[in-house]
Amino acid sequence: MDVIVGGGVVGLSVAWRLAREGRPVTVVDPAPASGASHAAAGMLAPVSEVTYTEAPLLRLGVAALRRWPAFAAALAEDAALPPAGPEGVSGLDLRAEGTLDVAFGADDMAALDELAAFMEKLDLPVERLTGRECRRLEPMLAPSVRGGLLAPGDAWVNPRRVTAALLAALERRGVPIVRARVSELVRTDGAVTGVRLAEPPAEPPAEPPAGPAEGRGSAPLAATDGRAGDEVLAAERVVLAAGAWSGELAEVPVRPVKGQIMRLRSPQPLLTRCVRGTVHGSPVYLVPRGDGELVVGATQEELGYDTRVTAGGLYELLRDARELVPGVTELEVADVVAGLRPGTPDNLPVIGPGRTPGLTYATGHHRGGVLMAPLTAAILMGEESELAALCSPGRFREIS
Amino acid sequence: MDVIVGGGVVGLSVAWRLAREGRPVTVVDPAPASGASHAAAGMLAPVSEVTYTEAPLLRLGVAALRRWPAFAAALAEDAALPPAGPEGVSGLDLRAEGTLDVAFGADDMAALDELAAFMEKLDLPVERLTGRECRRLEPMLAPSVRGGLLAPGDAWVNPRRVTAALLAALERRGVPIVRARVSELVRTDGAVTGVRLAEPPAEPPAEPPAGPAEGRGSAPLAATDGRAGDEVLAAERVVLAAGAWSGELAEVPVRPVKGQIMRLRSPQPLLTRCVRGTVHGSPVYLVPRGDGELVVGATQEELGYDTRVTAGGLYELLRDARELVPGVTELEVADVVAGLRPGTPDNLPVIGPGRTPGLTYATGHHRGGVLMAPLTAAILMGEESELAALCSPGRFREIS
Numbered sequence: 001m002d003v004i005v006g007g008g009v010v011g012l013s014v015a016w017r018l019a020r021e022g023r024p025v026t027v028v029d030p031a032p033a034s035g036a037s038h039a040a041a042g043m044l045a046p047v048s049e050v051t052y053t054e055a056p057l058l059r060l061g062v063a064a065l066r067r068w069p070a071f072a073a074a075l076a077e078d079a080a081l082p083p084a085g086p087e088g089v090s091g092l093d094l095r096a097e098g099t100l101d102v103a104f105g106a107d108d109m110a111a112l113d114e115l116a117a118f119m120e121k122l123d124l125p126v127e128r129l130t131g132r133e134c135r136r137l138e139p140m141l142a143p144s145v146r147g148g149l150l151a152p153g154d155a156w157v158n159p160r161r162v163t164a165a166l167l168a169a170l171e172r173r174g175v176p177i178v179r180a181r182v183s184e185l186v187r188t189d190g191a192v193t194g195v196r197l198a199e200p201p202a203e204p205p206a207e208p209p210a211g212p213a214e215g216r217g218s219a220p221l222a223a224t225d226g227r228a229g230d231e232v233l234a235a236e237r238v239v240l241a242a243g244a245w246s247g248e249l250a251e252v253p254v255r256p257v258k259g260q261i262m263r264l265r266s267p268q269p270l271l272t273r274c275v276r277g278t279v280h281g282s283p284v285y286l287v288p289r290g291d292g293e294l295v296v297g298a299t300q301e302e303l304g305y306d307t308r309v310t311a312g313g314l315y316e317l318l319r320d321a322r323e324l325v326p327g328v329t330e331l332e333v334a335d336v337v338a339g340l341r342p343g344t345p346d347n348l349p350v351i352g353p354g355r356t357p358g359l360t361y362a363t364g365h366h367r368g369g370v371l372m373a374p375l376t377a378a379i380l381m382g383e384e385s386e387l388a389a390l391c392s393p394g395r396f397r398e399i400s
Numbered sequence: 401m402d403v404i405v406g407g408g409v410v411g412l413s414v415a416w417r418l419a420r421e422g423r424p425v426t427v428v429d430p431a432p433a434s435g436a437s438h439a440a441a442g443m444l445a446p447v448s449e450v451t452y453t454e455a456p457l458l459r460l461g462v463a464a465l466r467r468w469p470a471f472a473a474a475l476a477e478d479a480a481l482p483p484a485g486p487e488g489v490s491g492l493d494l495r496a497e498g499t500l501d502v503a504f505g506a507d508d509m510a511a512l513d514e515l516a517a518f519m520e521k522l523d524l525p526v527e528r529l530t531g532r533e534c535r536r537l538e539p540m541l542a543p544s545v546r547g548g549l550l551a552p553g554d555a556w557v558n559p560r561r562v563t564a565a566l567l568a569a570l571e572r573r574g575v576p577i578v579r580a581r582v583s584e585l586v587r588t589d590g591a592v593t594g595v596r597l598a599e600p601p602a603e604p605p606a607e608p609p610a611g612p613a614e615g616r617g618s619a620p621l622a623a624t625d626g627r628a629g630d631e632v633l634a635a636e637r638v639v640l641a642a643g644a645w646s647g648e649l650a651e652v653p654v655r656p657v658k659g660q661i662m663r664l665r666s667p668q669p670l671l672t673r674c675v676r677g678t679v680h681g682s683p684v685y686l687v688p689r690g691d692g693e694l695v696v697g698a699t700q701e702e703l704g705y706d707t708r709v710t711a712g713g714l715y716e717l718l719r720d721a722r723e724l725v726p727g728v729t730e731l732e733v734a735d736v737v738a739g740l741r742p743g744t745p746d747n748l749p750v751i752g753p754g755r756t757p758g759l760t761y762a763t764g765h766h767r768g769g770v771l772m773a774p775l776t777a778a779i780l781m782g783e784e785s786e787l788a789a790l791c792s793p794g795r796f797r798e799i800s
Contacts (some may be wrong), residue, residue, distance in 0.1 A: 264711055311664055311718055312729030318715035329712030337731070 001025065003195055003235035005182050007032030009040070009159060010362050011241030012166035016075070017377035019173045027170065028195060028233065030181045033163035036209065036243050039261050040341025041287045041295045042162070043274055044068055044371045045099045045154040047119055048283075056390045057347055062124070063387055064375040068094070068155060069373035070250065078167040080172065092161045099154035099274040101325065102145045102344045108278055112149045125153045133389070135205045135313050137311050140327045145277075156274055156287055159370045178233065182242075185249055186232055186360065187291060192358035194234040230253055239360045239380070244340035246363040251400040252393070255338035256305055260313035261297035262321075263335035270294060270327055276319055277324050284320035286328075294331065296321045307338040341366050351379045351391035354399045361393045402634035403595055405582050405649065406765045407432030409440070409559060409773045410762050411641030412566035416475070417777035426477045427570065428578045428633065430597060433563035436643050436769060439661050439739025441672055441687045441695045442562070444468055444555040444771050445499045447519055448683075456790045457747055461768065462524070463787055464775040468494070468555060471774035478572065479565040492561045493690050499554035499674040502534055502545045502724065506676055512549045525553045539668045539706065540727045545677075555688050558676055578633065581641075585649055585759065586632055592758035594634040639760045639780070644705070644740035646763040651800040652750055652793070654764050656705055656740035660713035661697035662721075663735035670694060670727055677724050684720035686728075694731065697720045707738040741766050751779045751791035754799045761793045 002018055005009045007029030018025040046061025048200060075081075083091075103109045112128070119126040127150040134148040135141050170177065183198040183330045240246050244256035269288050276285040286293040299313045314336060321328045344350060344364040353360045363377050379388045393399045402418055404411045409427030418425040446461025475481075476491045484489075503509045512528070519526040527550040534548040535541050562596045570577065583598040607714045640646050644656035671688040678684075687695040699713045714736060744750060744764040749772060762776050779788045793799045 262711075308732040309703065310729065311662075311731050311733055314714065314733055315718035315722060315729070318711055318718065321711065323713060329710065329715070331711050332708040333711055333714055333736070 001235055002239060003028060003233055004239045004241055004253060005195060006179060006241035006243060006246075006363075007167075007261060008035050008037040008241065008243050008390050009163055009166070009370050009374055010243070010365060011239070012163055013071075014076070014239055014362050014375035014377045014380055015175055016166050016169055016173075017381060019170060019175050020078070021257075021381065023279070026176045026233065028178045028182055028197065030179055032177055032179070033160070033167060036259075036339040036341050037159050037163050039158040039259060039298075039337045040370050041261060041285065041297045042157045042159040043099070043154070043285065043287060044156055045151065045201060045262050045274065046371065047115070047124060047151060047154075048276070057368075058122070060348070060375065060387055060390060061371060064368070064372045064386065065153070065155065067374040067378065068157070068371075072157070075165050075169060078172065079166055079168040081168075091167060093158035094155060095157070095290070095340035096153070096155035097273045098150055098152040099276060100129075100134060100138060100148050100150050100213070102141065102148040102275060102277045104277065104279070104323075105145060110276070112147060116149055119151070124151070126151055138271055138273060138275060139324045141157075141275065142324060145324075150273075152211050154274065156253055157370065158289055162370065162373075182249060183230060185238060185240075186353060189355075190356070192235070192238050192356055194232050195238060197231045197233060199230065206259070235358070237358055237360055239362050241362040243363060243365075243369070246342060246343040246361070247326055250354075250356075250359065252361060252363060253301070253345050253396055253398060254342045255344075257343040257366065258301040258303050258306055258338055258340055259298040259367075260301075260309055260317065260336065260338045261295065262314065262317050262333065264292055264294045264296060264328060264331035265294040265334040266331050268292060269277075270325060270331075274323060277320075278399065279323040282316060282320060284317065284324060286321060293334065294328065296328070305340065307340060309336050309338050313338070330332060345396075348378065349391050350393050350396070350399070351376050352388055352393055354393040356374045356400050359400075361399070401635055402637045402639060403428060403633055404639045404641055404794055405429075405595060406641035406643060406646075407567075407577060408435050408437040408641065408643050409563055409566070409770050410643070410765060410776055411639070412570065413471075413773035414544045414762050414777045415476070415575055415642060416566050416569055416573075416638055419476070419570060421754070421781065424727065426578060426581060426633065427612050427637075428575045428582055428597065430579055431583045432577055432579070433560070433567060436642075436659075436741050437559050437563050439659060439698075439737045440559040440770050441685065442557045442559040442770050443660060443685065443687060444557060445551065445674065446562060446771065447515070447551060447554075448676070449526060453576050456524070456746060457768075458559055460748070460790060461771060462659075463784065464768070464772045465553070465555065465773040467778060468557070468771075472557065475562070475565050475569060479568040479570065481565055481568075481571055492556035492565060493616040494555060495557070495690070495726050496553070496555035498550055499676060500529075500534060500538060500548050500550050500553040502548040502675060502677045503543065504544055504546060504660045504677065504679070504723075511678070512547060517547055519551070524551070524623050526551055538673060538675060540597065540673055540725045541675065542724060543727055545724075549552060550673075555673065557770065558689055562770065562773075582649060586637060587756075590756070592635070592638050592756055595638060597631045598631060599630065622800060635758070637758055637760055639762050641762040643763060643765075644742040646742060646761070650754070650756075650759065650761075651798050652754075652763060653796050653798060654742045654750070655702070655743050655744075657743040657766065658701040658703050658706055658738055658740055659698040659767075660701075660709055660717065660736065660738045661695065662717050662733065664694045664695055664696060664728060664731035665734040666692040666731050668692060670725060670731075675724055677720075679720035679723045679756070682716060682720060684717065684724060686725060687722060693734065694728065696728070705740065707740060709738050710738050713738070742770070745796070749776065749791050750793050750796070750799070752788055752793055754793040756800050759800075761799070
């Protein structure tokens, strides 16, 4: 049996893929579908102001985006998602109207020119727009927007719906979800042979994710090895998909990168596309959902395992969102959360077996967990050997 | 029996006072200790940038502040409050270190000069301070603060502790709290003779106030008058203390004035005094609690019965708080709520009997409900005839 440690979007996608291949699999997570997956905005945008100079990451992102339509269609079917919710939003709220990057000053405009040239060189679809053209596409944009770049191929999805659908699909396939924390990987003769489960948390998580998670039974645990208060779940292979916490269980150079993100509620959608910009030197994006929700993200903070929502983080998001789209002022604040992204030294994920038999990695996705979840599952199935090399755990000497 | 409609700080204070005088009394509120009392910061500061030109309101405020120490001591005893909580904060968190009004620009400085002159004329204690003196008192103040005004007599209290203590004191005295909404006042031959209770809410309020509210029984209801689904509670006198909703039950010119307010959590207190200032033309205040909580308030919005927390309201609070005390940036956001203050045309409360026999008003306290609650109870006991005249319902022709 494969044991997946971590029930975020990556771990659940891997588990679902394995289940569809007929492999026995179990997911272990004290609070599935929480953490960074619960916080994420869900942009499926391989090219951004942050990543365009990083060619390997861009290659991964482009390949990852291509996998999304088929992944979403199969997931909607396998999870038996209803065709449309009461608010007229169907399935995973996957949309592909593109991303609009906007510029305010001369520096921003120059940066967009460079980005456009780079994308054209790679044959990626891109359109350079004047300020007026930007506002014609998105009338709520600030009058001070001077120009923009439309990436018409970019898409986005609601990550909370994705993880809820993955949990539903896993349930329909009879995959057990063990709601417990893994305290350590169990090693026998130098190989990983299972996971040790800590006591399950006494209380449910403070913010249980919405979705069809009710009534899902826990798996029967395999064995105890005589240590008080914990149990061992044996595994032929352990897939470590514990996001920012992966480094607590194995030697993998993953660090938490805190992101604070806000969800606003709008009676009518203010935007039809994802809108991004750089305000006061910090990148901000606005992601519109079909139900009128508008996601504003996200801070990037190196503060360790800190998930406090702070006055400063909230201020930054609100200030920058107002600068892009002044009309957000009138919207209700529905939700503010902080998540921890799993960052790596080279910003690339860590996917595949390491040096220890029985241990496989699926972590380090940083800001790209939702985008890269389907691709990650494919890499683990051996479908993308060239891309797999970019993500190989072996590139880090310290990985065990 | 007196029936108090409204279990906010005013209604509960009136009920407690009546109970201490040995009068039979019942409080009716679907969610006691919520609403504006739950949102309020609890400043006991009669002089502020808003009210100092309004002499009658100032007289009321000064008299109201004088009543607070005895009120707080009697309440702590009657509620059997423990001497100190686990975090070292005792009782109601009543503190009297004064208010510091600060100025940034020449206009603000001139306004503080005027305010100081006005206070000196009234023999109110006041000290004019330089920017450096302000920062000596409060080292976390922004370097751009140019001067300030210390009102050393001002105090503040934690309103959530006050309402929790009032509920505890009422319980100890056996005063029933009926958790139901009043749908209308019952009138017989031109007099108010009771209240009609709507069905109690099916669900508890979204944010139940903390405190010793558990286990309090509802009062037995007096009678039904044959109308389906509601019951009548007979009363010799009805005291209307329903805050911003008072106008729904009687002809009284009270309107909702929305206030959004934020609570931050600090490991150590950032301030020792209440700090106020005018930033970008809007007044902001910071109220420090003994447990490290820092309250930032408050917007003033005329939007009807709208209690949404909005992006714009939150932005304003955060921006202004940062301007006064840049260190707030690091603090955790613990709580953001919106409450509705009961505003009146002349900014004075409405206290006392109206023209209708059996009906007494205790409403319209706008921003001063916490400050004026003890005084309001005293006025209703006939102790302050001169001040009572200022608050007389008869000054409004439309009051019934």
